[in-house]
Amino acid sequence: MRGGIDLGGTKIQAVVVDDAGEVKGEERVPTPTGGGPPDVADAIAGALRGAADAAGVETAALDGVGVGSPGIVDTRKGVVSSARNLPDWEGSFPLAQTLGAAVGTRVRIENDVQVATNAEFELGAGRPYRSLLGVFWGTGVGGGIILKGRPWIGRGGAGEIGHVVVKKDGARCPCGRRGCMEAYAGRKALEQRARKRVEKGEKTDLFKIMEKRGRDRLTSGIWARALDHNDRVAAKLLDEAVEALGVGVASALNVLDVDAVILGGGLGLRLGEPYRERIEAAMMPHLFSSDDPPAMHMAALGDLGGAIGASLLIRPRRGAVAQPATVS
């Protein structure tokens, strides 16, 4: 069995899967909001132990653990840097080494969005296609690219669709630049925009729902609930997010012209098919190939896609008895 971790800005999802990729155990914990990288590593280890318990194994008996992480990932060294959606993670942290020592097995780390895109390509909604753009609409807006059946990571920084500029000198993005798509669409930026509107005297239930649920941030579920309550501020901000996503995704497609777009991420999955349709409609005016647009689907692996994808980072050990022969 193998472990997979989806390390997100809001939650840490752990799975334990068997050889066939079937989930045997899972556990989800909130991402610590303080304490820095060592506390996050502790929380990951805890989530993995929970998933392993549910699967009836010790973590040390796992063939390995794959981690999909935000930030800049040095896969060879197992080091994660500049993960700004995680607490106090501006610098570099040896996550593979720290986590490996805590759980007693090898750890391999890759960029979270590419991991989730690979999972959709291999096991999910992307299976029929040779080229894909994965758009993960959550705390930030991440993108993953598959070209001719292979991940395209450029020099390491490809796929950053959240930082496609949709408005020159526009809103400040969590990345520090201005006018990025994420500045209008990312959950973190949406929360800041909602707070600004409240400061200006606008009324919204967003923060009341947050308090009622005992949360310290506006989760995807809170946005969905506010929409159900016809909250005008929530609806207006999400309208702007849809417009930004339409412009940004269409711009990326005009360059890449991939077979299909897969929409996932916490907000994407929570708001679901109606919002996928709205984003597709918002894309059309900007799409050069609008007569023959690429297919667009919701991510099929759902909430567990990132963690299942991360488990794919652990390939069978050479010489392992129980594994079928594979050529890689």
Ligand SMILES: [Zn+2]
């Ligand atoms: Zn940005």
